[in-house]
Amino acid sequence: MSWIVSDKELESVFSLPAPKRYEYFVKRVADSEEVWSVGDNDGWALLGNDEGKELVPVWPHERYAAACAKGPFSGNEPRMIPLDAWMERWLPGLEKDGRGVAVFPTLEGTAAHVSPEQLRDDLREELEKYE
Numbered sequence: 001m002s003w004i005v006s007d008k009e010l011e012s013v014f015s016l017p018a019p020k021r022y023e024y025f026v027k028r029v030a031d032s033e034e035v036w037s038v039g040d041n042d043g044w045a046l047l048g049n050d051e052g053k054e055l056v057p058v059w060p061h062e063r064y065a066a067a068c069a070k071g072p073f074s075g076n077e078p079r080m081i082p083l084d085a086w087m088e089r090w091l092p093g094l095e096k097d098g099r100g101v102a103v104f105p106t107l108e109g110t111a112a113h114v115s116p117e118q119l120r121d122d123l124r125e126e127l128e129k130y131e
Helices: 007-014 018-032 062-067 083-097 116-128
Strands: 034-040 054-058 077-082 100-103 112-114
Touching: 007 018, 007 062, 018 034, 018 083, 018 100, 018 112, 018 116, 034 054, 034 062, 034 083, 054 083, 062 077, 077 083, 083 116, 100 116, 112 116
Parallel strands: 054 100
Antiparallel strands: 034 077, 100 112
């Protein structure tokens, strides 16, 4: 883990609107090279959108995922996905399976819903700044 999320940062970022949390997610994931989701012994947690599409919930840090491992994610634990695995296996797999990504969901149910392609493109663009 590349940085420590303070209580103040946790509260502040969760209070941002979904598009701002998405920007924060992309920058932090590119920097830390970690994506966090939640799951249990049976697999990874999924959300659904209004159209019935399955979405994988993701956060940029274990602390954000842990804060949301309640409510619909009760019984799940934060799990880290290395960025290279996320880019090379997860996003193509989600695209193939017709799933989307719920970036930075909150307990209130707000998240940025994006396609795997859009998230891949945004992460690649951000990662280019690090080269």
